[in-house]
Amino acid sequence: MLKGYKYRLHPTATQAEFLIKTIGCTRFIYNKLLEDRIAIHEEAMASGGPRRKPPTPASYKPLFPFLCEADSLALANAKLHLDTAFAKFFAGTAGFPVFKSKRKARASYTTNNQHGTIRIEEDRVRLPKVGFIRFTQHRGFDGKIRSATVSMTKTGKFFVSLLIEQADEPWVPAEHKVGIDLGLEHFATTTNDDLVTEKIANPRNLRQAEARLKQAQRALARKKPGSKNREKARILLAKKHEKVRNRRHDFLHKLSRRIVDENQVVVVETLKPREMMKDRRLAKSIGDAGWGEFVRQLEYKCKFYGRTLIKADPWFASTQVCSACGENDGKKDLQTREWTCAACGTHHDRDVNASLNLLRLAD
Template sequence: MKRGNRYRIYPNKEQKVLMEKHFGSTRFVYNKLLNIKSTLYRNCRISISEFDLNNYLLVLKEIYPWLKEINAGALQQASRNLNKAFTNFFNFGFGYPQRKSKKDHHFSFQLPQHYDLNVEKSEIKLPKFGWIKVKMHRDIFQGEMKTLTVSRTPTGKYYISILTDDGIELPELEPFSHATLIGVDVGLKTFAALSTGEKIDNPKFLKNSLERLKCLQRRVSGKVIGSENRRKAVHKLAKLHELISTQRHDFQHNVSKKLISDNQAIAVETLNIKGMMKNHSRAQSTGDAGWYSFVLKLQYKAEWLGKTILKIGQWEPSSKTCNVCGYKYQDMTEEIREWQCPDCGTNHDRDINAAINIKKFALLGQEVEPVDSQRLLWRMKQEAPPSKA
């Protein structure tokens, strides 16, 4: 089983400079190899392999001698990542690989070599960097190390993510019944409604910090580009964005852990989130809720513990259908939060009724979608939440 943890590190001034060189160099190599691979296929219909890309990497080192200062494994990993991006594009429906920009604020590089760890001094030794202080907030998973990723946030915090494989297979799925299956309906007013009748309030972290965000953004806009005052203003804005993101991840981890621990199976509804984000009146609230991220956490936690996630089709009328008699209320609008079934007279809370129907549809097997393990594994690596400093 592949497991990973993220730890904050505290490099000194010289190590920070070297890390910045690694961030830029791996991005430069990735973009150059992407251009080579795309040009050869577009003009000559030639598809080159990862081995051929590594040969081009040797040529790039001769053309750009400063690449020799960078860890060779980090540059080879950039080539490997590009090849994997094309594999995901052709086989798993991901988008075509795009150039990396330093304005994307995704600063990272990978080191495939092994590391040395001094638990007593809380230090880790990385190739080319030497010993670096690390905050050991939890033990590192034991097993074969796959990759070690060094990253930097927009606020200037450095982290390492260590991915290991302990060789243990994922547990088999535990059997579930009607009593151990729970339906979950996510929404804007209520973050999640459960088929048991429980409701989880939406914390709305972005909305609560919106006025402060606008204030900080105005300060950034008023500063001279390239000035020290603008850099400080951007840093304050980035810190608030990071706080909101951390709050959202922490909340979703707590809720998903509780749901997975208390139930053998969870049924959720497939949502067209991209389509919802096109609705400008609700795009901000939809992004603030973070439904996709929440369901993702449910999925990989379920895989680790042998639980089951069932996803029903997005067109199932879960909100409009009476869970008692099956009557469909065709004229229901978003403003209606409670309604009475004209057929059997049952009073319904819209969200609770939807959660109960999601559970019923999942048990009936109507348009249940299987989990894409390859896409899920890729997303798990992107989803690693920052540790608390």
């Protein structure tokens, strides 16, 4: 089993400069390889002949000497990431690969552990071509380091994510089950096998910080482009966005871990947030909730701790079917929060009824 551990890095000024250069080199290689692949495809289509072999990252070094300063494994991983992007495109699970922007793309690079080039000694972690960097190891691990991904936030903070190879956790037999219905009024409504229902409030982190974000964005817009004050205003705005993201992830991590700790079988509905966000009235609230990230966390934490996760089919009518008699009363709009079954007369809370129907999928 592979598991990631993320830690905060505290590089010196020289080390930070090298990390930024390596991130830039990997982004450059990714864009150059993508550009060449597009050109090779267009040439083959025009000539009708066989396609020439795409270049490798090493073939660019004579043309661009600055690439020699970067970690060669980081450049090789950029090519692997592009290969993965094309594989997903041809499989129909993702769109066509796009060029990485310096301003918008995630600033990161990945390097592999070859013959102990990545290792931890006391409060420092060693990375290839960088050496030992001081870091905060807030939790330990047992296993072999496979690779390391170095990332930089918009506020200039550095993190390293170590991919660790560990033994698989034993499967845990089912003792407690829970059904989880996701929503906006309440982030989640859960019902366990003892029929105990809990409604978890939606923190609405973005909505609460909206006024402060708007003020910071206006302050940034008034600054002169290229000035030091504009850079200060940009960092201030990035810090506010980072705070919103950290609060959201903190809430999702604590909730998902509590659910996995308390239950051995977890049933959650499968939503399609991207399609749901096409409704402009709900798009911001749906994005703020983070349903997709919550389900992703449940999925890998269930795998790590030997639990069973059941994803309900997107077309499963959890809100339409009566949990008492099984009668389907038809589709109900979002404004209908309570309803009475026409067949058996049972009065339902919409979210509680949905969580009960999801819970039954665990049987």
